[in-house]
Amino acid sequence: MRKAVKGIGLCALAFPLLGMATVDLQSPHVPGELIIKLKDGVNVSRFTENKGLGAQWSKSYHVGFGELVHIKVSDKADLGKTISNIASMEGVQYVEPNYIYTVGNPIHHNNFVSQGEDSPLAPNDPRFGQLWGLNNTGNNSPDGSRGVAGADIQAFRAWDISKGDRRVKVAIIDTGIDYNHEDIKANMWTNEAEANGKAGVDDDKNGYIDDVHGYDFANKDGDPLDGHGHGTHCSGTIGAVHDNGIGVAGVMANVTMVGVKFLTDAGSGTTADAVLAIDYATKLDVDIMSNSWGGGGRSEALFDAIKRASDKGILFVAAAGNSSSDNDQTPNYPSNYEAPNVVAVAAHTNGDGLASFSSYGQRTVHVAAPGHKILSTVTNNGYDVYSGTSMATPHVSGVLGLLLSKEGGLTVAEVKERLLRTSEPIRAYRKKTISGGRINAYNLLTNTRPVSREPDPSAWHVVRLEKKFETDHPYLHGQNVAREFVVPGAKYVRARIKRYDLESGYDFLKVTGKARNEIESMSGAGADYVTDFVDGDTLRLEFTSDSSVSKWGFLVEELEAVLE
Secondary structure, three states: OOOOOOOOOOOOOOOOOOOOOOOEOOOEEEEEEEEEEOOOOOOOHHHOOOOOOOOOOOOEEEEOOEEEEEEEEOOOOHEEEEEEHOOOOOOOOOOOOOOEEEEEOOOEOOOOOOOOOOOOOOOOOOOOOHOOOOOOOOOOOOOOOOOOOOOOOOOOHHHOOOOOOEEEEEEEEEEOOOOOOOOOHEEEEEOOHHHHOOOOOOOEEEEEEEOOOEEEEEOOOOOOOOOOOHHHHHHHHHOOOOOOOOOOOOOEEEEEEEEEEEEOOOOEEEEEHHHHHHHHHHHHOOOOOOOOOEOOOOOHHHHHHHHHHHHOOOEEEOOOOOOOOOOOOOOOOOOOOOOOEEEEEEOOOOOEEOOOOOOEEEOOOEEEOOOEEEEEEEOOOEEEEEHHHHHHHHHHHHHHHHHHHHHOOOOOOOOOOHHHHHHOOOOHHOOOOOOEOOOOOOHHHHHHOOOOOOOHHHOEEEEEEEEEEOOOOOOOOOOEEEEEEEEEOEEEEEEEEEEEOOOOOEEEEEEOOOOOOOEEOOOOOEEEEOOOOOEEEEEEEEEEOOOOOOOOEEEEEEEEEEEO
């Protein structure tokens, strides 16, 4: 599932333009293609006919709501200079490269071992027993790996309240949908005017010809059929039909899914097409947009499109990314946009931990959801197991769809506040997401808000170590050293690390509790850093280094504790 990204831009730099946002030419983008936002009332032709920009225009057409122009300049043009020249012209609000987005390199698993366990509460779909994200029994991962029972979205309890509603419309903005799939087709959107009209005619006068089940902006036609599989996999998690005696079941038994394709069958697409796709879904007045894709630099054109959806009260659920990185420090788009309607999703495992590949962010990622070894539909009536935040995102889209089925009319702000407050607080996600937890459909539908188990911030006491814990400076190769600290009478304990400087991604300082359960893992560099806390009176620090680069190391002189 890892696709090579073609079309890296002509320059590799980022620079500010006349007070505008920084233009990023380091991120993948289409060579020679630019998107220009014009100020109100500016004539497009003055730009496309201008001969003094040091570039040969090869095509020009409107994107979005008529204010954007997507142009192709000569491949021989210096893109950086062309951007600077255009940005200096009167009437230009911003100019940026046409960035490239991808399906985010989800992991494809070929191993099917477990058939799961039957439950009297389950629909009669034969592979439901493998859907640990809906009902985690502790041993029903598709590969047979052990998990934590109950670490799921609490589907059975939620379905006692709502199984969805066909009036809720979800746009899957992706590689398309196999709308002929036996487990999906009954929940597909059908544009009756186009389905019963003439081929090649815009029967419903919405500006798109033959958009029966959606639209394909990658190939500019009315057929969003998935030739990749990724979009179909996401769609099955949201809305695979229940109780039809085949395959799997989605989070929503009843939903209307719209295929909005802008990613090609190779799994990549551009800003220009993403903007068109979002605007199309906005025009259809969908309730939720599910977006399991990312990449590219920060695009103001894409941000504007998402805000237009927000203005219409449409939720924009987005994958946090699969780069194992902190999105607070290294933004991931579109999940990092500050639009009110964006919900950023991390992936967790059946063992109730953050997936190793998942990006995270205490300030930028809202919630975790099942995203590791997820079975769902793929093209040609198939089923397969993928991992990625791409798989976590449709779980959240589906759960939010259940909420809107039960309580229509909620605002974007109300939905997001409720999502955060009803998430199940789990230590593994405490410093990784805004909510500090994972999605819980039952809590969301009933507005049940778990009580925070956070220690009183004013109750921490400093515990000075008699003997400081540190490495050599620099530390040695191939080390594995640990030290256990006991604070008698403590209810919670945490460490204050005066300094750490470790080879990022290779050497680690881990925090565990008495049961050796990992609480936090640090790599890279930091100073005066307070770790997450462990329950009880015992905290353990373990340091491991590989056989290559050695840096300064770490130094711990103090603990902090809350006493009983």
